[in-house]
Amino acid sequence: MTSDLAIDVRGLRKSFGDQTVLDGVDLAVRAGSITALLGPNGAGKTTIVGLLSTLLKIDAGTARVAGHDVVAQPEAVRAAIGVTGQTSAVDDLLTGVENLRLMASLHHLGRRPGRERVDALLAQFGLTDAARKPVSTWSGGMRRKLDLAMTLVGNPAVVFLDEPTTGLDPRSRRTLWDEVRALAAAGTTILLTTQYLEEADRLADRVAVLDGGRIVAEGTSVELKSAHDAGSLDDVFLRLTEPAAELPAETAPKELA
Template sequence: MSHQLAVDVRGLRKSYGDQTVLDGVDLAVRAGTITALLGPNGAGKTTTVGILSTLLSLDGGTARIAGYDVAEEPENVRASIGVTGQVSAVDDLLTGVENLRLMGSLHHLGRHEVRERADALLAQFGLTDAARKPVSTWSGGMRRKLDLAMTLVGSPAVVFLDEPTTGLDPRSRRTLWDEVRALASAGTTILLTTQYLEEADQLADRVAVLDRGRIVGEGTPAELKSAHDAGSLDDVFLRLTEPSATGADPTTGSDHTTKEVAR
């Protein structure tokens, strides 16, 4: 594996009974970049993230995160990653600073380091003024930023963002985009799943489209749009994941129709 690959997935397979969810997925994410993983409902995106974050076991293939094998070295993988899911991990009854300090304690940071890390993250995300107010009084955008800040307490090398801006208004969404860009610029590797194709177009260095358990398209947003003579990633996505008028899409072998991009 190249030392430059923060995520190195080869031939990943996962089944539940006779249902194949992942059917030989290959995915390579270079360190310090943002990759968006797109796919229709049931394509296997959340299963992929679950395996890479050691929450689910794999049935075949290999996956390495920050150089560590997810099956053989799960503790090292967990120490190298941060995960922000669709459901917020913040405790509404606590203040912002209390949430961050609690997370620091869970990462076994020393008391002084916990305080320093919490204060630094509050400042980084523009949350210092509200830090000592209960999170229940915060706006949705502020809560989402706190959620991301909590993911970063342990200074992970790789961050998985599973639809991080779902439910946010456009202004809050774009503010979070800025934070994600800043993380990547500082060297953090980000694997992003999103239902907003504009988000992938704006943020991602590379995009991978997952359909029926396989990667059916991969490249920079510009490369994908050029290759499919498409004006937007929406058009690329539909061409890769929907059947053509004459039958199955020759790129995917797909014989199903779906327009919704979801988990």
């Protein structure tokens, strides 16, 4: 793994029974960047997040996150990452501040540092005014921001966001986009899975299109549009997710340098 790569994946494979979900995935994510994994339901996006966050076992291939081997050094990987899944991890029976303090305790931050970190995150995400109200009374957008704030309590170097804006209204989605951009600007590496073409287009430094368990195209949004003579990322995505036999030769996965 080169020093500027926060995520380095080679030949990643995963099957569940007779079903092959990932079939030789290569992926390189540079430190401090945002990479979007774009693909339809069942393409394997969430499985990749599960493997890289040590929640699932790799069948074959290698993966390093924040300089640590996912198989040989799982504890070091877990200490370096934060994960926001498709399902909210917040506890509705607790207040916002109680949810965050619970995470601070799990990270062993100590009483005073933990409270300072919680207060800073509440302010960062604009949740201070609602902090002492039960989360069950919060809007969906506020709950999702709290979910992301909880992911950041331990100051992770790498953050996995698995379809973080699914179900949010357009305003809440754009607010969360701003927070993601700010994280990357501060040096956090972000791997984002999404089905929203606009989200990938606006947020990601690089986009990897996943279909049938393989990366079928990768590059910046501009590069993908140019390579496939497309006016929008929507057109690129629709072409690349056609049956594999119909894909043009240039979409075949390429080995990493």
